[in-house]
Amino acid sequence: MSTADKAQLRVGMVGYAFMGAAHSQAWRTVNRVFDLPAQVTMVAVAGRDRGKVTEAAERLGWAEAVTDWRELVSRDDIDLIDICTPGDSHETIALAALAAGKHVLCEKPLANNVAEARAMAQAAATARASGVRTMCGFNYRRVPAVALLRRLVEEGRLGDIRHVRATYLQDWITDPQFPLVWRLQKDLAGSGALGDIGAHIVDLTQYVTGQRIAGVSALTETFVKRRPLPSASAGLSASPAGDEAGAQTATGEVTVDDAALFLARLDGGAVATYEATRFATGRKNGLRVEINGSLGSAAFDLERLNELEFYDATVPATRQGFTRILVTEPDHPYLSAWWPPGHIIGYEHSFTHEMRDLIEAVAGGTDPRPSFDDALQVQLVLDAVERSAAAGSAWTTVDPA
Numbered sequence: 001m002s003t004a005d006k007a008q009l010r011v012g013m014v015g016y017a018f019m020g021a022a023h024s025q026a027w028r029t030v031n032r033v034f035d036l037p038a039q040v041t042m043v044a045v046a047g048r049d050r051g052k053v054t055e056a057a058e059r060l061g062w063a064e065a066v067t068d069w070r071e072l073v074s075r076d077d078i079d080l081i082d083i084c085t086p087g088d089s090h091e092t093i094a095l096a097a098l099a100a101g102k103h104v105l106c107e108k109p110l111a112n113n114v115a116e117a118r119a120m121a122q123a124a125a126t127a128r129a130s131g132v133r134t135m136c137g138f139n140y141r142r143v144p145a146v147a148l149l150r151r152l153v154e155e156g157r158l159g160d161i162r163h164v165r166a167t168y169l170q171d172w173i174t175d176p177q178f179p180l181v182w183r184l185q186k187d188l189a190g191s192g193a194l195g196d197i198g199a200h201i202v203d204l205t206q207y208v209t210g211q212r213i214a215g216v217s218a219l220t221e222t223f224v225k226r227r228p229l230p231s232a233s234a235g236l237s238a239s240p241a242g243d244e245a246g247a248q249t250a251t252g253e254v255t256v257d258d259a260a261l262f263l264a265r266l267d268g269g270a271v272a273t274y275e276a277t278r279f280a281t282g283r284k285n286g287l288r289v290e291i292n293g294s295l296g297s298a299a300f301d302l303e304r305l306n307e308l309e310f311y312d313a314t315v316p317a318t319r320q321g322f323t324r325i326l327v328t329e330p331d332h333p334y335l336s337a338w339w340p341p342g343h344i345i346g347y348e349h350s351f352t353h354e355m356r357d358l359i360e361a362v363a364g365g366t367d368p369r370p371s372f373d374d375a376l377q378v379q380l381v382l383d384a385v386e387r388s389a390a391a392g393s394a395w396t397t398v399d400p401a
């Protein structure tokens with residue numbers, strides 16, 4: 001279909017930091033790689049600081065910059081609002097956008113607590129009746145090796161799932177002098193490692209196994225209780241504010257977890273362990289998942305995202321062993337549009353695939369996944385983890401959605 005014949009999907013994005021840049025890359029790229037039923041127009045990006053949002057619009061490829069997200073929501077020339085802000089504003093922006101009849105893509109975790117997530121899921125259900133689509137941005141579902149892992153589970157190649165072992169390990173706040181950025185403040189981020197990276201492994205494992213976490217026993221820890229105040233609202237590579245001599249002047253309290261660990265039971269009978277921390281010295285973005293089933297096992301490691309380890313217990317013992325599948329074949333999920341076999345892809349492609357699936361759903365009139373309901377269920381797991389940790393690791397059932 002030629003570009004001129006295609007429906008348009010006119011996008012407005014709120015926020016332009018780490019996730020805003022990742023999403024922009026995907027919006028810029030997606031129609032150039034995939035043959036899609038709708039053509040994206042990057043209409044405008046919103047941010048509070050006039051100078052910074054103007055610079056971001058130019059750098060990231062947005063036609064316009066505005067300083068109030070409400071303007072995006074009220075405009076007739078925008079069809080979809082992409083929310084890339086800290087969690088404390090997700091609910092307000094999403095509800096306003098849905099009320100205005102806009103499709104919504106919201107970064108994860110969906111909200112800062114269950115009440116907000118429920119309100120968003122409810123609003124999404126109401127809006128769905130008039131054809132409005134919503135999706136939460138758990139991008140790692142769209143890594144081809146992860147999608148292949150799900151396919152193997154669906155095909156029964158692993159048999160009955162017995163064990164799920166998931167870790168998401170980073171080390172960017174190990175230094176006690178690393179400043180108190182928004183991701184370390186509960187009122188802005190909702191929780192710490194738990195919501196920021198733990199949410200990813202909760203979603204990813206539930207997605208690949210098709211099972212939901214039913215109950216947990218958890219512990220959380222905050223190793224560094226106070227940190228220097230940041231010089232500005234800063235992201236993962238912030239530097240502390242200091243006086244002219246460089247000496248640190250003020251500190252603030254860290255109000256989120258630095259690490260969260262939990263045992264879980266899944267509703268399909270599997271047992272699981274989860275660990276999310278930003279204090280795993282040397283681990284930069286170490287998301288690893290291993291699934292053991294009655295017929296085989298599979299393991300994925302984000303730092304080797306073009307590979308999937310697979311063990312087939314049904315072949316003769318003399319030929320058993322973990323196989324490293326290089327996930328670059330055209331028949332692997334998402335990959336026919338990219339490079340010849342063996343030519344690997346990277347982190348940013350997961351976002352391009354996310355936009356591809358979202359555009360196909362919006363243009364095709366179907367509901368994209370993960371839905372706000374799926375993301376609410378992740379939020380309920382995070383909530384159960386916090387309640388269990390507060391109760392000294394007591395067994396805690398995940399509330400029903």
Ligand code: SOE
Nearest residue numbers: 019108139170196197200285
């Ligand atoms: C976004 O998906 C995100 O979870 C960030 O918020 C984390 O900080 C990053 O390290 C992983 O991706």
